[in-house]
Amino acid sequence: MAFTMKNLNARDESDAAGEEAPRKEVGAVVHAVTILRYLAKANVPDGVTMIARATGISPSTTFNILRTLTHLQLLNFDAESKTYRLGIGLAEIFAGLIGMSPTELVQPELDRVSAWTSALTVLWRRVGDEMVVVGRGAINSTVRIETEMGTRIPVYAGAIGRCVAAAKRLNATELKHSYGQLTWENPPTWKEYQAQVRLAAEEGWAMDDSQTYQGVTAVASAIVDANGEPQFGMSAIMLTSRHKPDVLRKIGEDVRRSCERIAGVLYPTSQPSNQG
Structure with missing residues (x-):
């Protein structure tokens, strides 16, 4: 399994963290x-x-x-x-900032998303037919999901896989073939998966709710280059039921905006990942 649960038993925390406290802006x-x-x-x-x-x-x-x-x-x-x-x-x-690696540039965003969501926020890099974990946000939650640097999953797996499929504009035949190669603990039907990829193309983010891994919910978005090709991605990964649906949507939108900003830095002429 690519992700495991960890309980530090250090202090009590709410099971439903909200957005970071509003701050007065200048x-x-x-x-x-x-x-x-x-x-x-x-x-x-x-x-x-x-x-x-x-x-x-x-x-x-x-x-x-x-x-x-x-x-x-x-x-x-x-x-x-x-x-x-x-x-x-x-x-x-x-x-x-000149000379920094993509991981170093993105690290503050990973930390920020992890801080307000109490989720494991990871940076993926697409390598061939796989997505590889190349960065992780700092997280202080006592009960949380953990994964190792270098963890690999199939390129179309999980929430990030739906985003990659959407960005690559796979046709129905290609998408169905990819769907058939994936391993699930609670598999969506082909029609459900197809609809989720279509929604990811429209909204720029996707969610895997305890489907790839029982008890694990992931919200993700892709980081595309100037040609619209997904090169990186970001996922916020948490225990299922930790957040209510409206908060999960806010997380998805936040991750999408973050990925669009990162794409603008790494690939200055790139387009938002939800353009399809």
Whole structure:
């Protein structure tokens, strides 16, 4: 079995962890990051009006933030075209990230998801016909699922397998063949599996609820490259019934957003994994 249950018996914890406690955000910082992210994705210089329209931030606020970011050399301003683009100051900030492996870059996200879900959050890498565990989030829950680095599962197995199948756009014949090769403890019917893969394509995340492994629920999303090929994936793996359906959906959406951000860093021109 790829996953095992571990009980540390250190302290009592709720069996149904919610989202991390809300924190008060600083509006100006949120707006500044939103603008930086927009310009990074746009990959072309833009003016105040276009940036304000695209980000939903008021023109006056946009102008003031752009002027401040320019003064800090995080943006460059072209006086002739009245447009802004990313500046050399960002390179100074992110110099420490250059040369990091994908696992090192993703580790903070793995830790973050594990912290608020009390789930084992793992990073998968697609290697041939298998998905291999190459990263794990830190988790403090006393009763939890564990797996070893290097653990391998068939590429279409579990929640992450449904996401991979969706991203690869397998036709019905290919998908049914792959389904027939999988091992389940509580197998879904072929029609159920096909519907779950279709839903993963629509929503960008998938769930395996005690089907591959009895008593284990996994929520996952794929990380695709610039060609839409799934290269990595992230799963939040937990004891079945630990979370209610509405929380599982929030976890799925959070994992999807996380994978989209990671894809944007690893493969700057990649598309979201739910585009099908």
